Amino acid sequence: MNTLGNAYRISIFGSSHGPFVGASAEGCPPGEKISETAIQIQLDRRAPGKSPVATPRKERDRVEVVSGLLDGMTTGAPIVGLIVNRDCDSSPYDAFKRVPRPGHADYTAAVKYRGHNDHRGGGQFSGRMTAGLVFAGAVARQVLERRKIRFLAQTIQIGDVALSKRVPFSAAEKLVRANAVGCADRETAERMKDVIVKAHEDKDSVGGVIKCTVLGVPAGIGEPFFGSIESQMSAMMFSIPGVKGVEFGSGFASATMRGSASNDQFVVKRGKIETRTNNCGGVLGGISTGMPVEFNVAFKPTSSIATPQMSVDIEDMKPVELVVKGRHDPCIVPRAVPVVENSAAAVILDEMLQGGFI
DSSP states (O other): OOEEOSSSEEEEEEOTTSSEEEEEEEOOOTTOBOOHHHHHHHHHHHOSSSSTTSOOOOOOOOEEEEESEETTEEOSSOEEEEEEOOSOOOGGGGGGGTSOOTTSSHHHHHHHTTTOSOOGGGGGGSGGGHHHHHHHHHHHHHHHHTTTOEEEEEEEEETTEEOOSOOOHHHHHHHHTTSTTOOSOHHHHHHHHHHHHHHHHTTOOOOEEEEEEEEOOOTTOSOSGGGOHHHHHHHHHTTSTTEEEEEETTGGGGGGSOHHHHSOOEEEETTEEEESOOTTTTEETTEEOSSOEEEEEEEOOOSOOSSOEEEEETTTTEEEEEOOOSOOOSOSHHHHHHHHHHHHHHHHHHHHHHTTOO
8 A cells, every 4th residue: 555644644655676766745734825845855865876875876865846736835635746767777687577576575575566566776665765755745744834833854873873861843944954974973973984984895785763853743732542642653653664663652672661750740831731741752643742752763774785695596496596786775764864754844734634633
């Protein structure tokens, strides 16, 4: 299924080496001012071929908005964006039709679609599909930023190098965009970069963790159980290729805490109800508390590596040694930062529209 959301519904389409990728965003209120330049800025952050720690594939990722905007305003119709694929080399992927790559969806896709799946560049399972998520999220964030809701995703861990300090939102916002890995500390960013470069030199890859913070979300949005902010946000995050874990607030560390330490005690500050801590990540009972919504997203190492690995020939049913060739990110985390950030905006807009806050 390629559609997610209720009031603000995103549908992504296309494939990695097909004519284009893109997305349709339906449910955005009419009369909202949307800047196509601002959308392009977010897509530029995700685009490949711009960093020594990313794939050398060159794609400009220029979006063409073909529906839903007129004179810079939303019309109420689905907002559709097309991003043309230009720098495609599909030849290395033919071998994977018979010998699936470890860690990829080659085998599962072949089974599900009876061998008719588009195998080129990973087809619809490629990370390139996240360009559509960024497009739809970049529309949503403009609606929300006008209502003083702000988003920041940042890399807090690459391999065994982790950010050890908390950087204030305003400072982190600038620092994250000033380095190749999206970390809010220059010294840690350099160490993270070294880890990625070393993995690449070893014909290997490395994973990491992205932290996302959303400021300005009012108390009361979200639903209990299946419509909770946590369940909806997790569904979106797990739709990003390579994601293997999502935690809110203290997350798994909560399992080691006592209730007296885990509970966020209520206080009154500047005439508003807040909590002393934010171990819940800004969500209680699936509903926003008014505190920052905070969650971490864990990414596995890139599956495509040049180190020889064992697989099987699915036609001969025999073991085969496989060396993956082509152009791949040694670490997908840096380019996933804007994906997490903008995808989060789509979920928050969906929840606010459902709750009647917009």
